[in-house]
Amino acid sequence: MASCSVIPSASSLVSSSLCKLFTSRNSIATVGLLSFAPKSSSFVLLSIKQRAYHESSFRVRSVAVPVEDVAGFDDMVAGTQRKYYMLGGKGGVGKTSCAASLAVKFADSGHPTLVVSTDPAHSLSDSFAQDLTGGTLVPVEGPECPLFALEINPDKAREEFRSATQKNGGTGVKDFMEGMGLGMLVEQLGELKLGELLDTPPPGLDEAMAIAKVMQFLESQEYSMFTRIVFDTAPTGHTLRLLSLPDFLDASIGKILKLRQKITSATSAIKSVFGQEQTTQQDAADKLEQLRERMIKVRELFRDTDSTEFVIVTIPAVMAINESSRLRASLKKENVPVKKLVVNQILPPSATDCKFCAMKRKDQSRALDMIQNDPELSNLTLIQAPLVDVEIRGVPALKFLGDIIWK
Numbered sequence: 001m002a003s004c005s006v007i008p009s010a011s012s013l014v015s016s017s018l019c020k021l022f023t024s025r026n027s028i029a030t031v032g033l034l035s036f037a038p039k040s041s042s043f044v045l046l047s048i049k050q051r052a053y054h055e056s057s058f059r060v061r062s063v064a065v066p067v068e069d070v071a072g073f074d075d076m077v078a079g080t081q082r083k084y085y086m087l088g089g090k091g092g093v094g095k096t097s098c099a100a101s102l103a104v105k106f107a108d109s110g111h112p113t114l115v116v117s118t119d120p121a122h123s124l125s126d127s128f129a130q131d132l133t134g135g136t137l138v139p140v141e142g143p144e145c146p147l148f149a150l151e152i153n154p155d156k157a158r159e160e161f162r163s164a165t166q167k168n169g170g171t172g173v174k175d176f177m178e179g180m181g182l183g184m185l186v187e188q189l190g191e192l193k194l195g196e197l198l199d200t201p202p203p204g205l206d207e208a209m210a211i212a213k214v215m216q217f218l219e220s221q222e223y224s225m226f227t228r229i230v231f232d233t234a235p236t237g238h239t240l241r242l243l244s245l246p247d248f249l250d251a252s253i254g255k256i257l258k259l260r261q262k263i264t265s266a267t268s269a270i271k272s273v274f275g276q277e278q279t280t281q282q283d284a285a286d287k288l289e290q291l292r293e294r295m296i297k298v299r300e301l302f303r304d305t306d307s308t309e310f311v312i313v314t315i316p317a318v319m320a321i322n323e324s325s326r327l328r329a330s331l332k333k334e335n336v337p338v339k340k341l342v343v344n345q346i347l348p349p350s351a352t353d354c355k356f357c358a359m360k361r362k363d364q365s366r367a368l369d370m371i372q373n374d375p376e377l378s379n380l381t382l383i384q385a386p387l388v389d390v391e392i393r394g395v396p397a398l399k400f401l402g403d404i405i406w407k
């Protein structure tokens with residue numbers, strides 16, 4: 001560990017109405033709260049002493065469970081069996097920063113790790129200060145063990161499937177079915193809205209396809225080395241839709257596939273009408289079946305208590321906590337394992353009399369109390385993470401944050 005924890009991206013900090021929040025013997029911690037242009041760039045960088053302060057102040061603790069019973073990072077890092085961590089929550093609370101810092105920590109703890117963003121509005125590239133766009137695995141420089149990052153382009157992930165259903169010039173499954181000579185069945189399928197599903201897919205479908213794409217990658221021998229996979233998921237709404245999607249698709253595609261049986265028995269008729277196009281249509285039907293199988297795998301992955309954990313990230317604010325509570329309730333309903341709640345961006349204590357900070361701190365304290373009284377959240381292991389005085393960008397900064405959060 002370096003002797004001075006200078007955060008390399010401190011110069012990129014734009015928030016410069018710096019409130020001195022607390023004074024330790026030799027250093028001053030500063031937190032950027034308002035976005036004014038700095039008059040001077042003399043940011044006070046975090047010293048090792050402050051780090052020790054932060055670390056002792058923001059220890060992993062549980063609301064309802066005694067500290068010694070809490071399964072912390074040791075538990076997350078134990079074993080070489082592949083494990084998946086999905087980080088999700090309201091937009092802007094710090095999902096990407098928490099996911100990226102967890103991935104760096106895993107890699108530094110001996111796990112070849114893959115961190116994937118399935119959020120259509122990616123910020124993983126910004127978080128690692130590295131270009132990760134392009135839909136392929138990119139090595140991240142810095143950690144001790146291999147760390148790769150991947151931003152899945154949801155449009156691209158969907159393209160493969162779409163093109164198969166559009167090869168015959170149609171505009172989705174509806175046309176595909178008509179192309180099969182099964183126009184009269186399209187009426188019956190109308191209620192399933194599959195055509196619309198493909199033409200204007202709901203957010204959950206994109207994310208489910210992105211996750212399915214990752215699973216496809218991971219099935220190959222080439223990627224068998226990864227023992228930890230961290231997902232930076234899309235905001236809550238997308239995740240909730242994703243969870244209900246596999247069942248919807250399973251039922252819908254299941255019906256389509258039943259019709260396929262009829263299609264097969266009508267092969268000769270189709271052949272005489274469409275000739276060579278039958279192969280294309282068969283491809284499309286295969287794609288449907290493939291999609292259905294992948295969605296089932298995604299569903300299974302989310303519910304696998306042995307290998308998967310969904311970590312909810314929130315901030316100490318009423319709206320974010322309410323949303324987290326709803327997310328937890330939905331995840332419970334869907335049998336998705338959740339053990340931890342990260343409350344990010346908590347204002348550190350202060351010895352000064354900044355009125356704004358005092359108000360804000362009171363507000364946050366009330367929000368933290370809400371968690372203790374929330375039936376969905378109170379039994380989760382609470383991890384408190386401070387609002388730090390620099391933007392979390394690049395591996396050294398992520399290491400710093402990771403050492404505070406993941407213990």
Ligand SMILES: Nc1ncnc2c1ncn2[C@@H]1O[C@H](COP(=O)(O)OP(=O)(O)OP(=O)(O)O)[C@@H](O)[C@H]1O
Nearest residue numbers: 091092093094095096097123345386387388391392
């Ligand atoms: N603990 C923290 N201290 C200071 N800044 C933080 C902290 N956590 C996150 N941030 C900053 O907050 C901003 C949003 O964080 P991040 O991108 O991780 O959130 P997100 O939930 O992934 O957002 P989105 O939903 O838009 O993808 C970033 O600028 C990040 O550097």
